[in-house]
Amino acid sequence: VTEFWPWVPILSAAYLFLAVWRLLAYLRYFQQEGYEHRRFLRWVNVRSLTDPAFWLSVVSAFLFLIDTLLAVVLFTVGAIVLGLVQPDPRRSGKIPLRLTWRATRVLVVATVFAAAGYVASIRVFVDVEVRAPLVAASIMFALLPLALLLADAVLMPYESAVQRGYYREAVAQLRRVQPFVIGITGSYGKSSSKAMLAHLLQFHAPSVAATGSINTVMGVTRHLREDLVPGHRFLVVEMGAYAVGSIARLCALTSPSAGLITAVGDMHLERFGSTETIMRAKSELAQAVPPGGLLVVNADSPNALRIARQFADRRVLLYGERSAETLATRVEDVRFTKDGSHFVLRTARQTYSCFTPILGRPIVLNLAGAFTLATAVGADPDVTVAACRTLKPVSNRLEVVEDAGVTWIRDAYNSNQFGFRAALEVAADLPATRRFLVTPGVIELGPDQYDVNKALSRDAAMTCDHTVVVAAANRAAFVDGHRAAGREDRLIVVSNRSEAFAWLHEHLHDGDIVILENDLPDLYERSAGVFWPARQQAGT
Amino acid sequence: MGEQTAPAVRPTIAVLFGGRSLEHDVSVVSGLQILHAIDPQRFAPIPVYIDQMLRWWVGDDLWHNEAFKGGGPDRSRLIEVTLSPGFGTSLLVPVSLLATLGDRTPSGVATAGGGRIPVDCFVPVLHGTFGEDGCIQGALELGGCAYVGCGVGASAIGMNKRATKIMAAHAGVPVVPWVSCERAVLDRGHGWLTDLPARVGASFGWPVIVKPCNLGSSAGVSVATDADELISGVLRVFEYDVEAIIEPFIKNRLEINVAVAGLDEPVASVTEMPVTSQSTPLTFAEKYKRQGRKSIGSSEGMAGALRVLDPEQLPVEMRAAAQRHAVAVFATLGCEGISRIDFLIDADTNELYFNEINTLPGSLAFYLWSAAPHYWTITDLLARLIGRAERLRAMKRGLQRKPPAELKLLG
Numbered sequence: 001v002t003e004f005w006p007w008v009p010i011l012s013a014a015y016l017f018l019a020v021w022r023l024l025a026y027l028r029y030f031q032q033e034g035y036e037h038r039r040f041l042r043w044v045n046v047r048s049l050t051d052p053a054f055w056l057s058v059v060s061a062f063l064f065l066i067d068t069l070l071a072v073v074l075f076t077v078g079a080i081v082l083g084l085v086q087p088d089p090r091r092s093g094k095i096p097l098r099l100t101w102r103a104t105r106v107l108v109v110a111t112v113f114a115a116a117g118y119v120a121s122i123r124v125f126v127d128v129e130v131r132a133p134l135v136a137a138s139i140m141f142a143l144l145p146l147a148l149l150l151a152d153a154v155l156m157p158y159e160s161a162v163q164r165g166y167y168r169e170a171v172a173q174l175r176r177v178q179p180f181v182i183g184i185t186g187s188y189g190k191s192s193s194k195a196m197l198a199h200l201l202q203f204h205a206p207s208v209a210a211t212g213s214i215n216t217v218m219g220v221t222r223h224l225r226e227d228l229v230p231g232h233r234f235l236v237v238e239m240g241a242y243a244v245g246s247i248a249r250l251c252a253l254t255s256p257s258a259g260l261i262t263a264v265g266d267m268h269l270e271r272f273g274s275t276e277t278i279m280r281a282k283s284e285l286a287q288a289v290p291p292g293g294l295l296v297v298n299a300d301s302p303n304a305l306r307i308a309r310q311f312a313d314r315r316v317l318l319y320g321e322r323s324a325e326t327l328a329t330r331v332e333d334v335r336f337t338k339d340g341s342h343f344v345l346r347t348a349r350q351t352y353s354c355f356t357p358i359l360g361r362p363i364v365l366n367l368a369g370a371f372t373l374a375t376a377v378g379a380d381p382d383v384t385v386a387a388c389r390t391l392k393p394v395s396n397r398l399e400v401v402e403d404a405g406v407t408w409i410r411d412a413y414n415s416n417q418f419g420f421r422a423a424l425e426v427a428a429d430l431p432a433t434r435r436f437l438v439t440p441g442v443i444e445l446g447p448d449q450y451d452v453n454k455a456l457s458r459d460a461a462m463t464c465d466h467t468v469v470v471a472a473a474n475r476a477a478f479v480d481g482h483r484a485a486g487r488e489d490r491l492i493v494v495s496n497r498s499e500a501f502a503w504l505h506e507h508l509h510d511g512d513i514v515i516l517e518n519d520l521p522d523l524y525e526r527s528a529g530v531f532w533p534a535r536q537q538a539g540t
Numbered sequence: 541m542g543e544q545t546a547p548a549v550r551p552t553i554a555v556l557f558g559g560r561s562l563e564h565d566v567s568v569v570s571g572l573q574i575l576h577a578i579d580p581q582r583f584a585p586i587p588v589y590i591d592q593m594l595r596w597w598v599g600d601d602l603w604h605n606e607a608f609k610g611g612g613p614d615r616s617r618l619i620e621v622t623l624s625p626g627f628g629t630s631l632l633v634p635v636s637l638l639a640t641l642g643d644r645t646p647s648g649v650a651t652a653g654g655g656r657i658p659v660d661c662f663v664p665v666l667h668g669t670f671g672e673d674g675c676i677q678g679a680l681e682l683g684g685c686a687y688v689g690c691g692v693g694a695s696a697i698g699m700n701k702r703a704t705k706i707m708a709a710h711a712g713v714p715v716v717p718w719v720s721c722e723r724a725v726l727d728r729g730h731g732w733l734t735d736l737p738a739r740v741g742a743s744f745g746w747p748v749i750v751k752p753c754n755l756g757s758s759a760g761v762s763v764a765t766d767a768d769e770l771i772s773g774v775l776r777v778f779e780y781d782v783e784a785i786i787e788p789f790i791k792n793r794l795e796i797n798v799a800v801a802g803l804d805e806p807v808a809s810v811t812e813m814p815v816t817s818q819s820t821p822l823t824f825a826e827k828y829k830r831q832g833r834k835s836i837g838s839s840e841g842m843a844g845a846l847r848v849l850d851p852e853q854l855p856v857e858m859r860a861a862a863q864r865h866a867v868a869v870f871a872t873l874g875c876e877g878i879s880r881i882d883f884l885i886d887a888d889t890n891e892l893y894f895n896e897i898n899t900l901p902g903s904l905a906f907y908l909w910s911a912a913p914h915y916w917t918i919t920d921l922l923a924r925l926i927g928r929a930e931r932l933r934a935m936k937r938g939l940q941r942k943p944p945a946e947l948k949l950l951g
Contacts, residue, residue, distance in 0.1 A: 383726065386768075389772040390775045
């Protein structure tokens with residue numbers, strides 16, 4: 001053991017150098033996940049075991065028994081090389097790490113933990129194992145992501161004090177500005193409804209809505225502190241239901257005067273346990289709207305309609321397309337062209353023929369909701385209809401792109417079955433020689449996944465001349481769906497995206513339509529890009 | 541950077557770029573070009589990045605285009621500064637003294653105590669709102685600073701298409717007729733939805749081009765062939781601006797541009813014709829993205845766009861008329877520095893119209909001076925403009941600003 005001690009400082013320095021770099025790399029993702037422990041852990045998974053740093057420590061530890069000096073050199077040089085080839089997370093990747101105050105705090109404390117854990121592991125193994133420093137390094141590299149979580153947990157009391165301060169500032173700002181607050185909730189279509197409502201309202205009076213899908217108390221607090229200024233008359237707030245009580249908390253912060261409920265479905269069923277619980281969570285918005293306050297509800301969604309029924313003392317306005325109820329706004333005559341959606345909105349007083357450069361039936365329905373709410377709070381209906389023409393399509397959400405005679409319907413981000421069907425419907429409406437579908441199916445549906453995908457496959461077989469199913473996740477469901485439709489000849493099975501494109505390039509002709517549905521983009525890079533530089537991806 | 545022939549003290553030249561504007565990225569591209577074009581033998585240039593929140597930053601990272609990729613420069617490696625208060629100080633002072641403790645102080649420039657940087661002359665290369673419209677110029681005036689380019693008045697007028705047209709017409713320069721629509725119509729119900737198309741139809745008919753009144757870039761510009769498209773176009777403008785300008789759309793049109801440099805006399809450059817100037821106007825993406833994608837900070841940038849200098853297919857008289865009109869507009873607005881004046885030619889009638897002025901054109905339109913008759917490099921031109929800016933500042937310093945006897949009310 002004694003002959004080993006001279007190496008300890010060198011090994012420790014090498015370990016600490018690489019450990020700090022790795023913490024920085026993990027921190028980028030921890031930050032991207034909004035410092036949420038569970039989501040970060042899901043991303044981490046067994047990733048630290050794919051880290052060459054971990055294997056370097058393990059191999060060095062084994063080599064140590066054969067040749068001490070060689071092991072020390074290998075570990076030291078290896079650690080330096082690995083540190084140098086690792087991309088700097090502050091400068092690389094789609095969303096680089098921003099070393100904010102919070103990130104710096106977490107990093108510093110995590111580094112302390114990484115060092116302390118290392119020393120503690122050495123002390124544990126020092127009596128039984130001459131390779132203690134290398135064993136300690138192996139353990140620590142495997143557990144390194146946890147150091148960030150631990151650091152964040154330790155800093156939590158401080159964070160929450162800071163956040164309480166922010167919350168008070170947001171409340172004070174709301175009191176000063178006193179905007180008319182409109183809350184939006186629903187199982188899907190919240191973000192797009194919020195964006196559309198804010199777009200329509202801006203031509204009526206100064207309005208503000210957070211960009212993207214900010215829908216938590218912390219996100220909304222920050223938005224209020226940064227963007228709400230005196231003079232704003234309308235504030236549109238998206239309210240996400242992550243559990244029973246989360247919308248109630250947002251309502252406590254913002255006290256909405258009006259609410260928009262887009263659709264209440266069984267999405268996130270596993271999170272809530274039952275449809276009843278989902279209903280309870282979503283009705284918190286209706287509850288918060290004062291008696292006599294405005295409640296705009298999608299009557300096509302039976303669950304949303306049930307919520308409206310429970311709050312009859314609110315001023316309920318219904319919108320929809322198929323519902324048999326008396327509607328404030330009814331959608332009619334929806335048809336799609338390459339340029340966008342044409343439709344008619346029928347109100348009690350008048351009918352408006354409308355156009356919007358965005359595609360898909362769900363979008364039209366959401367727009368009807370936004371129209372109903374905007375006009376109910378005083379926006380001129382004619383100006384509002386004109387404003388529908390100026391909405392902008394969102395990239396990769398049922399976006400039509402024409403390229404060299406082929407029409408591409410890009411719908412990479414619509415990951416649910418409703419978006420899937422909407423894309424099929426649009427493709428069916430557009431003139432085409434042949435229709436192709438490229439998709440891996442939809443995922444994260446729990447026990448329903450097979451049935452849902454089989455049904456989608458059957459529908460696709462009816463609309464599309466060829467369906468290319470990518471990857472193994474839903475392959476069986478798609479094969480069975482096409483078989484049920486009696487169109488096995490229309491299904492092409494490939495194992496990845498590049499194969500799908502290779503097949504397409506061989507078969508496409510002028511006048512064809514290709515739907516790219518639910519690309520399952522790797523939300524996160526694989527270990528490439530984290531521990532070592534990612535190679536440029538080939539192909540489209 | 542300093543070579544053996546460098547003078548004892550090189551004047552510090554602060555190049556301002558970035559800004560809170562749609563053209564933030566364009567400004568970064570232009571600003572880095574200008575920064576690298578300033579003669580380091582004669583001057584000590586220093587990059588000053590103004591971010592979207594209008595905070596000012598200095599630091600050596602700002603020399604390199606890589607620093608601006610992926611969400612902007614790393615602030616932890618920069619020092620936040622502000623223009624020091626008080627007339628005539630012309631200093632950049634750190635917002636926090638703590639920031640100056642590291643090695644973040646920009647190199648190559650002389651600093652006073654406490655990390656303060658005395659600036660001899662500012663070169664604003666900020667496009668669009670807050671940078672090209674007189675705002676930053678106002679701040680520099682309040683500090684009594686020397687700066688290259690138009691003053692507050694010329695910048696503010698040049699940014700407003702309606703005001704510029706009135707001024708140009710007053711100077712005898714032909715302009716395309718227009719109808720203006722202010723955002724305030726939104727407060728008066730929906731009558732304008734029918735009134736405006738009627739007014740446009742009566743004034744000049746269809747098709748029309750709809751533009752924001754106060755934006756330099758092509759953002760919010762659209763062509764409308766009927767009432768519905770006109771209303772959408774105007775609403776789209778209202779997302780960017782408080783006023784829309786509607787003009788007849790000249791279908792068969794050509795564009796020619798002329799730069800004017802405010803030296804002792806305004807001097808016109810050669811004319812240029814952007815090759816993409818055929819039938820539809822450039823969109824924002826066409827105008828900037830394609831060219832901007834060439835590495836920022838390179839000497840290419842916007843100069844790499846497709847253009848023809850001194851287009852020979854146009855009659856000599858027309859090119860000369862454009863140069864004459866350009867100088868007239870420049871002089872009437874009271875411009876300084878380099879402006880680019882854009883004209884339209886109706887190819888059917890062969891008529892030339894003033895279109896707009898850019899008081900802070902991309903890359904300061906330096907490519908227009910590299911041809912006959914001038915053959916000036918941007919480096920030479922900048923040296924001359926800096927000299928003129930300093931003379932103007934000195935001249936303005938001499939203007940009487942203390943209350944004369946008859947206005948002394950306080951004894």
